[in-house]
Amino acid sequence: MTNDTAATNHTAVGPAGLPAWDRAPVRLSIEDVYVDYRPRGRGVVRAVAGVDLNVAAGEVVGLVGESGCGKSSLARVAAGLSAPSSGTVRFDGAPVAPLGWQRRPTAQTRLQMIFQDPGGSLNSRRTVGAQLLDGVGDELPAAAREQRLAELLDRVGMPAEASTRFPHEFSGGQRQRLAIARALAAEPELIIADEPVTALDASAQAQVVSLLLSLVRELNMGLLFISHDLALVHEIADRTAVMYLGKIIETAPTRQLMAAPVHPYTRALVGAIPQISAAPRLPAVLRGEVPDPSRAPSGCRFRPRCPHAAEVCLTEPPLRHTLHTLVACHRAEEIAAATEEEM
Ligand SMILES: Nc1ncnc2c1ncn2[C@@H]1O[C@H](COP(=O)(O)OP(=O)(O)OP(=O)(O)O)[C@@H](O)[C@H]1O
Ligand SMILES: [Mg+2]
Numbered sequence: 396m397t398n399d400t401a402a403t404n405h406t407a408v409g410p411a412g413l414p415a416w417d418r419a420p421v422r423l424s425i426e427d428v429y430v431d432y433r434p435r436g437r438g439v440v441r442a443v444a445g446v447d448l449n450v451a452a453g454e455v456v457g458l459v460g461e462s463g464c465g466k467s468s469l470a471r472v473a474a475g476l477s478a479p480s481s482g483t484v485r486f487d488g489a490p491v492a493p494l495g496w497q498r499r500p501t502a503q504t505r506l507q508m509i510f511q512d513p514g515g516s517l518n519s520r521r522t523v524g525a526q527l528l529d530g531v532g533d534e535l536p537a538a539a540r541e542q543r544l545a546e547l548l549d550r551v552g553m554p555a556e557a558s559t560r561f562p563h564e565f566s567g568g569q570r571q572r573l574a575i576a577r578a579l580a581a582e583p584e585l586i587i588a589d590e591p592v593t594a595l596d597a598s599a600q601a602q603v604v605s606l607l608l609s610l611v612r613e614l615n616m617g618l619l620f621i622s623h624d625l626a627l628v629h630e631i632a633d634r635t636a637v638m639y640l641g642k643i644i645e646t647a648p649t650r651q652l653m654a655a656p657v658h659p660y661t662r663a664l665v666g667a668i669p670q671i672s673a674a675p676r677l678p679a680v681l682r683g684e685v686p687d688p689s690r691a692p693s694g695c696r697f698r699p700r701c702p703h704a705a706e707v708c709l710t711e712p713p714l715r716h717t718l719h720t721l722v723a724c725h726r727a728e729e730i731a732a733a734t735e736e737e738m
Contacts, residue, residue, distance in 0.1 A: 428482030442468035444641035457632030474508040507578035511590040513570040524558030530580025568599025647720040
């Protein structure tokens with residue numbers, strides 16, 4: 396596919412008045428992706444069960460959901476680290492093929508991934524400088540490469556001397572910033588960050604998050620930010636997708652999703668954020684675990700934990716546009732009307 400067709404086919408044209416990213420070119424396009432695991436002695440584990448999701452240039456998309464709902468499985472496929480069982484991932488219009496991280500075509504190196512553990516992207520036996528230079532490529536003359544190395548370290552707030560040291564000589568937060576520098580070396584257009592700050596203390600979290608956000612704004616990068624921390628996603632994401640047991644059950648601009656969540660699961664998650672909710676406690680609806688994906692409930696997957704479950708929920712709810720959101724709930728309108736009455 397030529398760049399021209401990619402640009403025309405993958406441009407999200409949003410209604411007037413929406414933020415600029417809604418009309419920006421789509422960088423990452425995840426189309427009807429399934430991820431099945433076949434562990435020995437167990438049934439098929441369907442970790443991702445038909446997900447569609449786009450990320451546009453300059454857009455921060457938050458992907459949230461409880462542990463085990465399939466976020467990392469989706470992230471690995473989106474980054475081309477593993478193949479989907481079915482479905483397609485496109486980056487700038489071209490299919491992402493899992494060829495091995497080092498053997499990817501140059502265009503695909505513009506899609507980078509950052510992991511919870513920076514060890515996922517840094518080799519402990521090589522100096523920081525050598526690893527950053529891998530991403531810079533060897534076309535540049537030596538002096539220009541050295542200059543680029545210094546720029547990269549400076550960009551993530553690390554001193555130039557860091558280049559001669561090894562990853563284990565740094566703190567977790569510093570290592571994560573080095574991992575970001577490693578990703579930046581490839582001049583990415585899109586970063587997939589899977590719980591990038593979960594392992595860090597509060598001040599390192601704030602540094603890494605603000606670094607990622609400044610890169611999105613300055614370089615017009617897309618960012619898929621995966622986290623189970625809804626309060627953090629509330630602060631940084633333009634749009635948020637909520638995942639439950641392998642499916643996206645609601646997507647909306649973040650501000651709206653947090654102010655007026657529609658799906659009972661989203662309501663429960665948002666209700667559990669102390670900063671937003673008037674009643675900061677884990678709502679009863681979220682009692683219990685995410686079911687085992689190898690034994691997913693039929694119909695609506697949230698049905699066994701949902702306080703609003705009814706007979707209609709025995710059939711699977713499609714994702715549909717209603718109440719200014721994209722939601723997979725048969726009873727969305729009834730629940731919204733009942734909540735309004737209560738208020
Ligand atoms: N290699 C594997 N083999 C079998 N099952 C797997 C494998 N990897 C993940 N799973 C299962 O797939 C489901 C989704 O896992 P995944 O790691 O994608 O969830 P997650 O949303 O990233 O969770 P967390 O928030 O804990 O990181 C889980 O039930 C998990 O046990
Ligand atoms: Mg995960």
